[in-house]
Amino acid sequence: MRKDFHYYTLVGSIILFVSVNIILMSLGRLPFSSDGFGIILGAGLTLAIYSFLYKDNPAFKITENLYVGVSLGYTIIITWYNFLKPDLYDPLIVPLFSAAAEKSPQYSLIIPSMLGIFMLLRFSRQLSWLSRWTFAFVVGLGAGVSIPRVISAFILEQIKPSLHPVFSGGETIFSSINTLLILLGVISVLIYFIFSVEHKGSVGAISKIGVWFLMISFGASFGYTVMGRLSLLIGRIQFLLRDWLGILQ
Amino acid sequence: MEKLLQIDRRIIFAIITVAVIVSLVLRFELPIPASMPVRGVYNKVESLPEGSHVLISFDYDPSSKEELQPMAIALLHHCFRKNLKVIGMTHYPGSPGLAEQAIVSIADQYQKVNGTDYAFLGFKPGAASLIINMGENLYTAFPKDYYGNDTSALPVLQGVESLRDIELLLDLAAGTSIELWIVYGKEKYKFELGAGCTAVMGPDMYPFLQSKQLVGLLGGLKGAAEYEALVGKEANAVSGMRPQSVVHVIIILFVIFGNVIYFASRKARHA
Secondary structure, X not given: OHHHHHHHHHHHHHHHHHHHHHHHHHOOOOOOOHHHHHXXXXXXXXXXXXXXXXXXXXXXXXXXXXXXXXXXXXXXXXXXXXXXXXXXXXXXXXXXXXXXXXXXXXXXXXXXXXXXXXXXXXXXXXXXXXXXXXXXXXXXXXXHHHHHHHHHHHHHHHHHHHOOXXXXXXXXXXXXXXXXXXXXXXXXXXXXXXXXXXXXXXXXXXXXXXXXXXXXXXXXXXXHHHHHHHHHHHHXXXXXXXXXXXXXX | OHHHHOOOHHHHHHHHHXXXXXXHHOOOOOOOOOOHHHHHHHHXXXXXXXXXXXXXXXXXXXXXXXXXXXXXXXXXXXXXXXXXXXXEEEOOOOOHHHHXXXXXXXXXXXXXXXXXXXXXXXXXXXXXXXXXXXXXXXXXXXXXXOOOOEHHHOHHHOOOOOHHHOOEEEEEEOOOHHHHHHHHHHHHHOOEEEEEEOHHHHHHHHHHHHOOOOOOEEEHHHHHHHHHHXXXXXXXXXXXXXXXXXXXXXXXXXXXXXXXXXHHXXXXXXX
């Protein structure tokens, strides 16, 4: 009985969706063109995804898989036309095999290309050892480039505002309070994360302040997350009401 | 009392949906004052002389379009109105369609010409290594633009050899690209960096404002609405603030309601 109810709900929703689109097209609210069918497709896929809020269903599953497939296909095409073709195929492969090519092949591209191919050889039992060369290159280069820059950007530059003088002239009382709050927040949270000392007495009191700072930051993050998710819902409802149904101007 | 604690979550979804629809359909004005981080980006763009180069990195895809596309459109209005040279690019393979649509549609409104007033370089993988490459030589990082033109022949890029020659870089990010631009770009090549990000990322970006590694920040749909209001091009983000505010009030009421019911039922159980 319950299964039948869900089945009829799904079929009824699809019939309702088709009927609404026929009415919209016959009234001229949606153009009988690729634009119109694009909007219908977008509206249908949006509703199918949101149908998950009611219950998992075949319409949601189909749309979910469609999204994964389309995303992957789109990524492959974009990567070919924006990267592989202009940066590898045109400067290396075309001049190598075409007598009409105007430029000579860029042989230096062979080395990074080989390293890229070696990465794919992980799938071969006999040749997977070659992928270690690529990994060694990536890890070595990555660490060398990243470590000094990350220390500079994320640690040294971030320490500066924490060490900003509370009173150096010209500040308002609020900016001085802000500086003190930052100092208190940094110290109390750092002390909270010192686990080799028992959190008792003054250490316990300061770490408790650190917990409050952490809770407030978690609350701010959660508040922003709610705002972000709502923005996505608002955007889709704007699309449904304006582009599809034509209710909003 | 116990029944109220086990209310079907689908009722809450329905209430939220109805609240969004009603507040979109019923028009009422809400003040949208610009916050300091948003004003930071606006003031920086405003201070640039005509013909300055602004690089906008559209680092988002359709899943974050609702928050970041309104920002992109508002920023493009501001840049083209000020006759700045706009260079677009992206680290996201899912972004070129959205970015191109935004750039071309706004450029057309100001009669700006591709290649002369703006350029769209398209997508390139590599993230950190791409930024380093752009910092050394923009033309080896992007030998061709999105349309297959040689970048070295584009008039809009005259005077630009690398990231050092960019007057302002704006990153619209749905992921970690702001940190990448700071670590691998700004730290070494010393350009001014502003950012827009999804609301979820907002709190993580505030330390970079404090340290002045960012000149300003547009956080989520709220940031986009503030920028739309500042440039006088009120569109999707501003109209989205009505349901945003209404639903926030409803959620706060739900939180209070849930807590009251929880403590009341606990008291009743212990009594």
